[in-house]
Amino acid sequence: DQQVKQNSPSLSVQEGRISILNCDYTNSMFDYFLWYKKYPAEGPTFLISISSIKDKNEDGRFTVFLNKSAKHLSLHIVPSQPGDSAVYFCAASAYGSARQLTFGSGTQLTVLP
Amino acid sequence: DAGVTQSPTHLIKTRGQQVTLRCSPKSGHDTVSWYQQALGQGPQFIFQYYEEEERQRGNFPDRFSGHQFPNYSSELNVNALLLGDSALYLCASSSSPGTGAVLGNTIYFGEGSWLTVV
Numbered sequence: 195d196q197q198v199k200q201n202s203p204s205l206s207v208q209e210g211r212i213s214i215l216n217c218d219y220t221n222s223m224f225d226y227f228l229w230y231k232k233y234p235a236e237g238p239t240f241l242i243s244i245s246s247i248k249d250k251n252e253d254g255r256f257t258v259f260l261n262k263s264a265k266h267l268s269l270h271i272v273p274s275q276p277g278d279s280a281v282y283f284c285a286a287s288a289y290g291s292a293r294q295l296t297f298g299s300g301t302q303l304t305v306l307p
Numbered sequence: 308d309a310g311v312t313q314s315p316t317h318l319i320k321t322r323g324q325q326v327t328l329r330c331s332p333k334s335g336h337d338t339v340s341w342y343q344q345a346l347g348q349g350p351q352f353i354f355q356y357y358e359e360e361e362r363q364r365g366n367f368p369d370r371f372s373g374h375q376f377p378n379y380s381s382e383l384n385v386n387a388l389l390l391g392d393s394a395l396y397l398c399a400s401s402s403s404p405g406t407g408a409v410l411g412n413t414i415y416f417g418e419g420s421w422l423t424v425v
Binding site: 283298 | 311338340342347348349350351352355363365397399401413414415416417418419
């Protein structure tokens, strides 16, 4: 039973346009959400996070939105750059879980020049 | 400042054998978690070590065991290897788990150890 789902295995976007990556979760105990980026032959790299007490967090070109009632979060990248091409993982953590992360299956983002 | 380092980077083992993977956490971090990432899937939590004890465990059989040393480095051991154990094994380090309040510190991953079981 997947508690964190990324239903789009892949996404292609033109350079300069917006990339929107989506993530859904089922566990109501999750209260902290993170996005990681992964290049081939490298470990996941932390990108941005959001606490359940917020509905938006921004860091440069990256913004994460959280809709708790829908149990949905999204990552917006504006403007998209070819260097953003990577696999993006959504992850969630529950209060008291000592930073145990539950990951989605990832979305391969390709930004076309 | 060294990040999370893992060894070996790649290895091939035969079914039934045992394997040990190693991890050194990022400087200043004292908590190590291990994840298994099968092809086409996201990382799955195996267990977490803090103060040389296993603190949390995911849904993995007892064939998976670990250890944390006084210098915070950690080992992951897998016994009686199965073909299905073939995966990328990721080590993640962070600061102490704390009370479970809002996650103030980020979690840093190593590049992983690719294990192939034949």
